[in-house]
Amino acid sequence: MWSLPQAQRAIIFAGCLAAAYTQLTTSPATIEYARRLGANELHIGILGALPTLMLFCQFLAAIAVNHLQYRRRLWFWTAMAHRLMLLPVALGPWLFPETSGPTWIWLLLGLTAVNQALLHFSSPLWLSWMGDYLPHTGLSSYWGARQYWMQWTSAVSLFAAATVLYELRLDIRTAFTAFTLLATVLGAADLLLFVKVPEPPVTRVPQPRLRDVLSEPFRNREFKRFIKFTCFWHFAAMAGAPFISLYLLEEVGMTLYQVLLLWTFSWIGGAMFSHRLGRWSDRFGARPVLVLCVAFKSVNMIALLLIPPTPVLAFWALAPIFMLDQVLNAGILIANNGFMIKHSPSQNRTMYIAASTALAGIVGGVTSIAAGGLMTLLAGQRWELLGRSWGHFHVMFAGSIVLRWVAAGWVRKIREPNALPVKHVMGEILGGLPWRPLLFPIGLYRSVSETELTGKPATAQPPRPKLLDRGQDRKSSELTGHRQG
Structure with missing residues (x-):
């Protein structure tokens, strides 16, 4: 078995392979492939819903894990079946x-439904395994480092796919087949890396009763508040998000190459800030990072409403917006992971994971299907307003904007012990921007010191995040907190 530092590096590398698998199988190329087969908005809505709708399988995993001593074997074969599932199509x-x-x-x-069901059954098994194995100290920084490399891998994967499409002039059927075959190989390699990662035994609920296991996360007041927010957030996001690529391809008139490049820019944006977001989540708490990121998540929907219907102009207008949006996505993911790990018990952790992600996923999946059905009914209708013509895509984007604004207020209700106010994260952001020297003389910027934040001298600032050391105190290494995926 690998030592802790070796295992941590392997987990990051495996995450990169998994990211490549995900991008090659769920990229806009898949939507274009479905369009060429004759798919309409309802089909695309269902396709967009499946990754979240099938999250209910996490409940099944949460029940199963309380009857296991070790998770590795069940996780491995379930995840391997997931990786192979798209080969027939x-x-x-x-x-x-x-x-x-x-x-x-x-x-x-x-x-795709079976593929996502297997993914979401295996995901809590993996997450609870990681939650029991990885030390809590500096955990968000570690996830930030993992996200950093995964986002760069996603960007490279999409750029390579776009380049192959452009240079070889492949038709979409050939491209989809090639991407799926390559993704399957990379995805299987990802799983094999975990053969040598140590696995602690499952901390099971003593004599579990199904009703108690299912209801425990909802009896925890603060965790229940978090669950309610994540459900509403998925409702708000999935009203518009599944249709972005279809809108760019169908309404704006972008080529598949342009859309793939646009998402490449997106992943680059996320990669640039993942390390920093992880450090902020460790230093200030998950809540302020989550509040800040959700507050700006309507920006991409607003941009989609306002872009000109000219492919080239729309591409360059959206590129920086997509980069910013992926920064926000990365922050939400890292903050959610940190909150869940630190606020769920080692016993029944898998059910806490399922409660906070599966319910939200079901809400998001139903929203996506309903939105796709509504768009099918509205297809072809246009409305003239403010000198512009608006269609069914714009209706869904506008609705998603309003819902995201409501979510931005709701997220502030989440409570996290010892978390600092959002203004401290804003201080860090402003401190890294090039206009700091201009703001300082007139008092518009004041650095937030470590003394202000913690009452300790500035020398007590944490070191630059790095992979967790094997030599850390093992007691602090044991996971007694909570986790999300």
């Missing part, structure tokens, strides 16, 4: 060319 049109397009659309939706 990638190879099928080549093997059975006489089969009609609608058949392949529904097969794509069905296999």
Whole structure:
């Protein structure tokens, strides 16, 4: 078995392989492939809903884990089946060319549903394993480092896919098949890296009763508040998010190459700030990072409403917005992970994970399907307002904007012991910007020192985050907190 530092490096590398798998199988190329098969807005809504709708499988994993001593074997084979599940729809049109397009659309939706079900069954097993193995000290910084490399891998994967499409002039069926085959190989390699990662035994609930196991996260007042917010947040986000790529391809008229490049810029933005977001979450708490990121999450929807219907102009207008949006996504993910790990008990941790992600995912999935159905009904209708013509995409984006504003107020209700106010994170952001020298003389900027934040001298500032040391006190290494995925 690997030592802790070796295992931590392997977990980061495995995360990069998993990121490549995810990008190659869920990129805009998949949406374009579905469009060429004849998919409409309802099909795209269902496709966008499945990653979150199938999160209910996390409850099944949470129940199963309380009857296991070790999770590795069940996780490995479930995750391997997940990695292989899309091969039939990638190879099928080549093997059975006489089969009609609608058949392949529904097969794509069905296999994607099974693929996501297996993913979400295996995810809490992996997360609780990591929660029991990785030390809590500096954990958000470690997740930030992992996110940093995963986001760069996502950017490189999408850029490589875009380049292949552009240079080789591949048709979408050939491209989708090639991307899926490569993704399957990378995804299987990701799983094999965990063979040598140590696994502590499961801390099971003594004599668990199903009702108690299911209800425990909802009896925790602060965690219940967090669950309510995540459910509403998924409702707000999924009213518009699943249709972004379809809108750019269908309404704005971008090529698939341009859309892939746009998402590449997005992942670069996330990669640039993941390290910093992890450090802020460790230093100031998960809550202020979460509050700040949610407050700005309507920006991308607003930009989509306002962009000109010219592909080139829209591309360059959206590139910086997509970069910012992925920074916010990374911050939300890191903050959620940190909050869940530190606020859930080692016993029944898997159920806490499921309660905070599965319920929210079900809400988001139902929202995406309902939004897709509504868009199908509104398709073809136009409204003239403020000198512009607005369509069904704009209706959903506008609705999502309003809901995201409500979520920005709701997130402030989350409570986290010892978390600092949002203004301290803002102080860090302003402190790193190039106009600091201009603001300082007139008193508009004042550095927030460590003495102000903690009452300790500035020399007590934590060192630059790095992979956790094997030599740390093992007692502080034991996970007694909480976690999300």
